[in-house]
Amino acid sequence: MKATNGRVLIVDDDPVIRKVLNIGLENAGFQVDTVENGKEALSFLRRSQEHPDCILLDIRMPEMSGIEVLDLVKKNYPLVSIIMLTAQTDLETAVDTMKRGAFDYIVKPVRKPQLVETIKKALQFRQIQLDNERLAKENLEYQKSLEIKVEERTEKLIEAYKKLKESNLETVKVLAETIEAKDPYTRGHCNRVRILSSKMAGIIGVDRENIEVLEYGSLLHDIGKIGISENLLHKVGNLTENERKTLQQHTIIGENILNTVDFFKPCLFIVRSHHERYDGKGYPDGIDRENIGISARIVAISDAFDAMTSTRPYRKALSTEVALNELMTGSGTQFDPMLIDTFIQHEVYKALPTVYENIGVVT
Numbered sequence: 001m002k003a004t005n006g007r008v009l010i011v012d013d014d015p016v017i018r019k020v021l022n023i024g025l026e027n028a029g030f031q032v033d034t035v036e037n038g039k040e041a042l043s044f045l046r047r048s049q050e051h052p053d054c055i056l057l058d059i060r061m062p063e064m065s066g067i068e069v070l071d072l073v074k075k076n077y078p079l080v081s082i083i084m085l086t087a088q089t090d091l092e093t094a095v096d097t098m099k100r101g102a103f104d105y106i107v108k109p110v111r112k113p114q115l116v117e118t119i120k121k122a123l124q125f126r127q128i129q130l131d132n133e134r135l136a137k138e139n140l141e142y143q144k145s146l147e148i149k150v151e152e153r154t155e156k157l158i159e160a161y162k163k164l165k166e167s168n169l170e171t172v173k174v175l176a177e178t179i180e181a182k183d184p185y186t187r188g189h190c191n192r193v194r195i196l197s198s199k200m201a202g203i204i205g206v207d208r209e210n211i212e213v214l215e216y217g218s219l220l221h222d223i224g225k226i227g228i229s230e231n232l233l234h235k236v237g238n239l240t241e242n243e244r245k246t247l248q249q250h251t252i253i254g255e256n257i258l259n260t261v262d263f264f265k266p267c268l269f270i271v272r273s274h275h276e277r278y279d280g281k282g283y284p285d286g287i288d289r290e291n292i293g294i295s296a297r298i299v300a301i302s303d304a305f306d307a308m309t310s311t312r313p314y315r316k317a318l319s320t321e322v323a324l325n326e327l328m329t330g331s332g333t334q335f336d337p338m339l340i341d342t343f344i345q346h347e348v349y350k351a352l353p354t355v356y357e358n359i360g361v362v363t
Contacts, residue, residue, distance in 0.1 A: 005029040006123050009052040011041040011069065012085060013061045017108075021056065024112045030119070038064030045077060054081045054122050056115075059090050059097070067097060074101035079129055081122035085110070095246065098227035099253055105229065189306055192352055194218035196302035196343075199351040201295070203342055214295045217270025221299055224254025224271070248283045251275055267295075274299040279333045289336075297336045301327065301343055304335070306352075320349060 280288030
């Protein structure tokens with residue numbers, strides 16, 4: 001079979017596992033290379049003119065662990081997607097690798113359909129990264145060309161700057177899609193939260209600059225879910241206490257992901273605090289009332305409304321009437337009461353593409 005799906009490097013000290021994975025992936029249409037330890041993997045990358053698109057990396061290996069290899073690969077080859085191979089006993093370590101830059105992890109023994117699907121998602125994520133890098137370079141080149149002409153073409157520069165901001169927003173939208181790529185049930189969720197949040201902010205008089213920050217924060221509020229396993233995101237039953245704590249980490253993971261980019265720093269508090277509660281019983285910091293930035297309080301309401309009116313693995317979408325009554329029930333405890341009044345009285349929910357009519361909510 002001709003390899004068409006991409007190039008994969010398998011790094012595992014067990015020859016049987018290397019052989020089984022090699023055969024399975026080649027049959028699935030991938031070009032496959034194998035090495036038996038971390039040092040060989042790094043040597044392979046240094047001498048290879050064409051780097052692999054994805055690396056399957058065992059966590060436990062002699063001489064150099066998979067975590068050490070992960071750190072070095074992400075430092076020197078940041079666009080290579082990495083999927084960790086882990087034993088059941090290493091799940092906590094596997095979750096930690098997500099914070100270090102791994103795309104995902106798979107528990108041994110590996111099932112071929114799960115492996116192929118995870119690799120394909122990793123390659124999609126890598127393509128988004130490449131597209132973002134290309135967009136960033138194009139934006140930088142465009143900005144430099146504008147700066148040369150700034151004195152003689154001031155009006156045109158202002159117009160181009162507006163277009164650049166629009167381009168930044170589109171770039172952030174693409175980044176937000178990486179979140180939703182792991183969970184088809186949340187497709188479009190981040191953009192709907194942006195629409196609702198910016199509408200509410202405009203009604204209460206937030207200035208244009210802070211609305212832009214709010215839009216970026218809305219689009220990226222759940223980016224930390226990249227660091228949460230799909231099994232946990234898709235779980236239908238009740239979560240255990242440890243699972244709940246792991247899921248709650250997505251706010252901190254998201255902040256850590258974006259903290260390295262100056263452009264995103266103004267919206268970090270939204271990513272971290274959109275699950276805080278008005279009564280102080282939220283997470284991760286347990287802050288309350290005005291201690292929670294107003295943009296985070298806005299996103300909390302938009303996020304909750306869209307989540308309730310969207311179908312999820314564990315339930316069907318609630319009606320608009322039920323969702324709005326749930327928001328009113330949480331007014332003053334989970335949510336800022338002033339913002340709840342604004343959301344309902346000004347019919348902010350009608351800002352979404354689907355217009356909700358005749359809901360019969362008692363205010």
